[in-house]
Amino acid sequence: MSNTVEIDNVSKRYGRIEAVRGVSFALPPGETVALVGHNGAGKTTLIKLMLGLVHPTEGSVKILGEHPAAGEFAARRRLGYLPENVSFNAALTGRELLSFYARLKGxxxxxxxxLLDRVGLAAAASRRVGTYSKGMRQRLGLAQALIGEPALLLLDEPTTGLDPALRQSFYEIVQELRDRGATVVLSSHALTELEERTDRVVIINRGLMVANGSLDALRRIARLPTRIRLHLTGGRPPHLPGWLEAAGAWRPVNGHVVELDALPEQKMDLLRQAIHADHALEDIEVVPPTLDELYAHFLRSQEDAR
Known part of the structure; x- marks a missing residue:
C-alpha cells in the first residue's frame, strides 16, 4: 500500500528565514503521528506544505499520490484540516457554516x-457562531475537518479549549478514523496527552527533523533510564538490602516507597532482584521515559551537536 504522505528532502525559505531544512519522512495509511516541536520549530510550515498552501523551496511533497506544487491538487478534497486558531463568520449558525464547508468539498x-451531533453541537446548531464559546468553536472546527471522512487529517493544537470529557471524545473520533485507514497528524504541545495515542513521533527543532519513530524506538535510541518504584510493606527498613544499595542512584519517595533509575540493560535484572528479595513488596511501578523527557533529550542532543 502506498504512503499517504511522502516528504523528500524538503526545505522552505521565507526570504532569509529557513523554516524547514532538509526534512524527509513518509506516513502510511492507518497511522497516528505526533508532530512535536516548540513554537517556530517548523511544524505549521510542514502542515501548510502538506495542504498545498505553500510550496517547497527545495525537495518534493507528495500527498495521496499527488504533488501539491504541480498545479491542480484534486486530493485536497480528501484532506481535513483544523488550524490552531479557528476563525469563522460569526453571523452564520453552526448548521449554515457546516453546510457551506460541505459544499466546498462537494x-x-x-x-x-x-457531524454536529458527533462533536456535541447538535443542540447549538441553530445558534449563531458568534455566541459560541472557545471550546464550542473548536468543536465546530473539528466537525468541518471531518467532512467527507478524510484520508489525511491534519490537526494543529486540536484540543485547545476542550474539557477532559470532550478531549476523550475527540481522541475516540481520531481512533475511529485511523481504524478506517486514515492518516492522522497531531501537532500539539500537550505531550502527556499524546503519549499513549500516537503510533509515531516526529520531533522538529529549528526546521530540522531531530527524531522520527515510535515511542519504543525513541526510548531505545535515547537510552534514558526507567524509573522503578518499590512500595515496601510496613515502611522502609533501616537497612536496605544489599542489591538495592549496590544499584546506586536510589532515593526515598516517602516513608515506604523507594525509587531508583535503571538503564535499559539493567531494568530486567533489577526487577528480578526486587521480586525475589527477602523484604516484602506491596507493589512495583515501572515508569519508562515520558514523551516530555524524550523531547527534551533529543533537543539537547541537537544543541550539543552544533
Whole structure:
C-alpha cells in the first residue's frame, strides 16, 4: 500500500528565514503521528506544505499520490484540516457554516449535519457562531475537518479549549478514523496527552527533523533510564538490602516507597532482584521515559551537536 504522505528532502525559505531544512519522512495509511516541536520549530510550515498552501523551496511533497506544487491538487478534497486558531463568520449558525464547508468539498450538507451531533453541537446548531464559546468553536472546527471522512487529517493544537470529557471524545473520533485507514497528524504541545495515542513521533527543532519513530524506538535510541518504584510493606527498613544499595542512584519517595533509575540493560535484572528479595513488596511501578523527557533529550542532543 502506498504512503499517504511522502516528504523528500524538503526545505522552505521565507526570504532569509529557513523554516524547514532538509526534512524527509513518509506516513502510511492507518497511522497516528505526533508532530512535536516548540513554537517556530517548523511544524505549521510542514502542515501548510502538506495542504498545498505553500510550496517547497527545495525537495518534493507528495500527498495521496499527488504533488501539491504541480498545479491542480484534486486530493485536497480528501484532506481535513483544523488550524490552531479557528476563525469563522460569526453571523452564520453552526448548521449554515457546516453546510457551506460541505459544499466546498462537494459533500452532501445533509450528511455533514451528523457531524454536529458527533462533536456535541447538535443542540447549538441553530445558534449563531458568534455566541459560541472557545471550546464550542473548536468543536465546530473539528466537525468541518471531518467532512467527507478524510484520508489525511491534519490537526494543529486540536484540543485547545476542550474539557477532559470532550478531549476523550475527540481522541475516540481520531481512533475511529485511523481504524478506517486514515492518516492522522497531531501537532500539539500537550505531550502527556499524546503519549499513549500516537503510533509515531516526529520531533522538529529549528526546521530540522531531530527524531522520527515510535515511542519504543525513541526510548531505545535515547537510552534514558526507567524509573522503578518499590512500595515496601510496613515502611522502609533501616537497612536496605544489599542489591538495592549496590544499584546506586536510589532515593526515598516517602516513608515506604523507594525509587531508583535503571538503564535499559539493567531494568530486567533489577526487577528480578526486587521480586525475589527477602523484604516484602506491596507493589512495583515501572515508569519508562515520558514523551516530555524524550523531547527534551533529543533537543539537547541537537544543541550539543552544533
Amino acid at each position: 459533500e452532501s450538507p445533509t450528511q455533514a449535519m451528523a
